[in-house]
Amino acid sequence: MAVIYERVALIGMGLIASSMAHAMRRHGLVAHIAGYARSAETRAAALEIGFADSVYQSAAEAVQGADLVVLAVPVGAMAEVAAEIAPHLKPGATVTDVGSVKQAVIEAVAPHIPEGVEFVPGHPLAGTEHSGPYSGFATLFENRWWLLTPLEGSAPAPVARLRDLLEALGAKVDELDPEHHDLVLAVVSHTPHLIAYTMVGVADHMHRVSKSEVIKYSASGFRDFTRIAASDPTMWRDVFLTNKAATLDILGRFTEELFVLQRAIRMGDGEQLHAYFTRTRDIRRGIIDAGQDTDAPDFGRIKRD
Amino acid sequence: MAVIYERVALIGMGLIASSMAHAMRRHGLVAHIAGYARSAETRAAALEIGFADSVYQSAAEAVQGADLVVLAVPVGAMAEVAAEIAPHLKPGATVTDVGSVKQAVIEAVAPHIPEGVEFVPGHPLAGTEHSGPYSGFATLFENRWWLLTPLEGSAPAPVARLRDLLEALGAKVDELDPEHHDLVLAVVSHTPHLIAYTMVGVADHMHRVSKSEVIKYSASGFRDFTRIAASDPTMWRDVFLTNKAATLDILGRFTEELFVLQRAIRMGDGEQLHAYFTRTRDIRRGIIDAGQDTDAPDFGRIKRD
Structure with a gap:
């Protein structure tokens, strides 16, 4: 596939960011991946594993010259990071995030984003119970939803370009109202x-x-x-x-x-219990029919020989 | 392996009983598997799939001549089934069950068991979200616990023989007090x-x-x-x-x-939440170390290629 962003900066390099990096590399979607993480161990791991081309001691340095900045830190750390990077963002850049909550992230980040930079909040519905830079892998987003909650009045072109990237990672993209x-x-x-x-x-x-x-x-x-x-x-x-x-x-x-x-x-009251337990079966059926989970018994955890 | 029981009667032929049948056959642990199920569809399925050698229209007929009788019906149906089969049990036979609750099953079944027949209550900690005769498979019990709650004063030989069978199915057996x-x-x-x-x-x-x-x-x-x-x-x-x-x-x-x-x-109160969420991680670690679950991310549901 063609390069979608020349330079991407990952702010935070845990499960989600490292998986994005692996997938972007595999599909040739970016030319350079810059990374920042608060801990020296994570920065060293990113270079050792090789999913980042360069790592920086500060988020401010990492975002310089980046066409896409991905905020992949815990939701509670978004405001501080946004304030730090704001003066260093390249005009025309897109900032996105991968936080599990959208209203609070928008409140924390949007006020810092300068004119000429587009903030497109996002949330991949993907992950595992593992965390940290070693837990990432390229196929994490395949066939998973990536929800975007664009701000009112945001330009359509940066949203469409981000969508292209996310779809190239294997994700299905939907747009929702943040609330x-x-x-x-x-x-x-x-x-x-x-x-x-x-x-x-x-x-x-x-x-x-x-x-x-x-x-x-x-x-x-x-x-x-x-x-x-x-x-x-x-x-x-x-x-x-x-x-x-x-x-x-x-x-x-x-x-x-x-x-x-x-x-x-x-x-x-056995009748009430039985009726309740019968209704909940339908939802499971729907999830399997929608391709959101496996029908293999016990998630396929059991070897059936 | 050698035959442990000549004739086994399965009373109820859903997920657990059909899995037992598949596993007993595969390992040559019994000479004849007789079966009973309330529904004609299940009886027909047992013959079609072939995990039962013979099926009967009543539990009373199915247990005749059986060395081991397995009660594999919902816990609420145990008393009625026990009352029905009691007069037809072969002297020297062992009766077990696979109910998820033990005190209530003992109250329901034990009073009906005649002298000369041993009742050894049991509970395999195995299953999937699927049910019915088509959901069974031979490896369901491998490396899973099968809990026995023998009655006070029960003879050791029938318990030991049942244990042999369950271990031959691949299960690990523990004895517990029913309460x-x-x-x-x-x-x-x-x-x-x-x-x-x-x-x-x-x-x-x-x-x-x-x-x-x-x-x-x-x-x-x-x-x-x-x-x-x-x-x-x-x-x-x-x-x-x-x-x-x-x-x-x-x-x-x-x-x-x-x-x-x-x-x-x-x-x-973020501190309290963080401390709580940190403690619960240890239990997961223990379960994986004990071999009770996979450490593969998301139960291995995600292909990491």
Whole structure:
């Protein structure tokens, strides 16, 4: 494929940024990848692994001359980074981000972006429970959604060019309103993560059930929760702090609903439980039909010989 | 391997029983597999797939002459089935079950078991979100735990013989007290399932977020919940109705804990969230080290080429 951006600067080089770098290289989409990370270990890893062509001690240096700047730091660090890079952005550059929350990132970043630079907020619905520069791989975005939430009145050309890049990484691109994005993500990602963290925490606190039994007998249900609850703590702290309203809304609904089922258990209302458990099957069917997950039993984790 | 039981009767022929049949055949562990299922479709499937040598219209007929009887029906159906087969059990036979709850099954089954027949309650910690006779496969139990909760004063020889069979299926066998079993399972399986059902139900009920968006953007967190929430509704209804006390206990702890995190989000207490999310990572590490799950990112669901 043809080069889409001459020079890309990655601010933050964890799972998402390093995967972008691997994929951009593989498909020949950029001429030069510059990188910045706060930790010296991450900067050294980026050079050692080779997904960055150059790394810098500061974000301000890394963005110089970049046609595309990707903010791939935790949501809580966006404002500071944006303020730091703003005076160094190349006229005509595009800035995007990969944060899981969009309204808070827009509030943090947009005020710093100078005239002549376009900010196109984005969020790849991709990732694994692993984090750091060594966890990245080129196929992470294949067949996954990458949501863009362009600002009102933003120029169409920079959005279209970014879209070209993301599609070339294998992603499917959709545009959403930032507020709606945050609500949808609270349902499909943020609240499920909080619940998984909580359930794993409960198990950790149980005194009558020893930790070794929890681990030993974790098959069937619980181990799926532990995978989710192994995700990056800093990233998730920032998600909950910055998507507070939507998460609390969905948590409220969740608790109400849980109490209804809890009451059905207490009252021995088998019909209500059965009806509920039957309806939820349909959603799974839809996800598989939409190609968003495998129908292989247990995610194909079990070898069927 | 050598034949361990001449004749085995499977009462119920869903995922677990059909997987046992496939595995017993593959390893030559039994000479004849008789089967019973309530539905004519399942009986026909067992013969068509060929995992049963003979099928019967009633459980009473199926158990005749069997050295091992496996009760593989939902927990709520155990009492009726036990009452029906009791007069037809061969002296010296062993009866086991595969129910996810042990105290309720013992109460339902043990009173019916005649003198000279041994009842050894069991529970394989294995399964997938699929159900029915076509969902079975021979390797389902490999490297999975199979928990036995022998009754007080039960003879050691029948327990040892059943253990031999289960180990020959590839399972690791542990013996537990039934009450402790039910508590451990409430933590590692029953409560996580209820929570997953609830979260999927919440998404289903959301009006502002359309169902198509929930499905479309389900990657990262939510789709894992939908897999769990696609499990057999009848089986799970019975689990919650019969493991009521332990499930309500763990649900109470879960809700308390969730409220603590919810409050931390509302108050903006990032330190508390970060500390909590860091502790839960350790449990995941333990599960992977114990060989109970894969460390492949996203369960290996993503191709890394």
